[in-house]
Amino acid sequence: MLLLMLVVALLGGNPGDVLEGIQGSPESQAPYVETAEEQELAEFVSVVLADTEMVWTEIFGEMGEVYAEPTLVLFSDSVSSACGVAGSSTGPFYCPADNNLYIDLSFFRALRDRFQAPGDFAMAYVVAHEVGHHVQTELGVTARLEELRQQLGEQEYNQYSVRFELQADYLAGVWASHAQGRGLLEEGDLEEALTAANAIGDDRLQREAQGYVVPDSFTHGTSEQRMRWFKKGFAAGNLDDWDTFGVSDL
Numbered sequence: 001m002l003l004l005m006l007v008v009a010l011l012g013g014n015p016g017d018v019l020e021g022i023q024g025s026p027e028s029q030a031p032y033v034e035t036a037e038e039q040e041l042a043e044f045v046s047v048v049l050a051d052t053e054m055v056w057t058e059i060f061g062e063m064g065e066v067y068a069e070p071t072l073v074l075f076s077d078s079v080s081s082a083c084g085v086a087g088s089s090t091g092p093f094y095c096p097a098d099n100n101l102y103i104d105l106s107f108f109r110a111l112r113d114r115f116q117a118p119g120d121f122a123m124a125y126v127v128a129h130e131v132g133h134h135v136q137t138e139l140g141v142t143a144r145l146e147e148l149r150q151q152l153g154e155q156e157y158n159q160y161s162v163r164f165e166l167q168a169d170y171l172a173g174v175w176a177s178h179a180q181g182r183g184l185l186e187e188g189d190l191e192e193a194l195t196a197a198n199a200i201g202d203d204r205l206q207r208e209a210q211g212y213v214v215p216d217s218f219t220h221g222t223s224e225q226r227m228r229w230f231k232k233g234f235a236a237g238n239l240d241d242w243d244t245f246g247v248s249d250l
């Protein structure tokens with residue numbers, strides 16, 4: 001680091017810039033500057049995240065628990081997390097090891113450009129799903145799944161993984177039920193949003209470069225299952241029907 005700063009100083013640069021670049025974004029050489037479009041997307045993500053915090057703080061409070069908010073990390077090319085290094089084709093993910101929500105702005109651009117109709121809600125849904133993984137971590141579900149992963153074969157574990165993903169969709173539905181009155185979604189948006197999110201997710205996962213981790217699971221369940229569990233959460237508005245692990249018919 002000192003050597004690098006010295007070299008920059010010799011070349012006439014400001015060593016402080018190097019330090020800032022390294023601290024702000026460990027993967028890039030220079031501090032990352034957002035485009036106006038990315039700023040708009042970033043703002044929207046922050047609004048949705050703040051809304052999820054309001055809802056989950058209230059629901060945790062009713063259970064006598066305190067909701068610890070996740071930290072938002074926006075990225076555009078690649079990002080290094082406690083769960084590994086992710087490329088921009090990874091899509092948004094939550095890392096239970098550092099409680100950070102990694103949101104890939106280029107994913108949202110793809111989502112918006114290819115599926116213009118559900119626009120805002122598709123993006124909100126993706127954020128709410130990742131927040132759902134944080135809620136699962138806070139409530140101990142993620143730790144129990146990790147225990148299962150150690151004990152089970154891959155095929156058997158995948159079935160639990162699907163249930164885990166559908167539970168995150170249920171939790172996104174719980175949030176949406178509370179957010180409904182605030183103009184973020186209309187009834188017809190739901191199917192399109194889920195289809196869009198799935199389609200983009202699959203496409204991008206297929207193009208996934210080797211050597212990157214894929215923190216959010218390949219095995220999300222079918223669009224029909226995802227929609228049904230989202231709707232269950234939406235109808236309940238609480239955790240009453242959230243046990244995707246205990247039902248025989250998913």
Ligand SMILES: [Zn+2]
Pocket residue numbers: 129130133165168216217
């Ligand atoms: Zn997920």
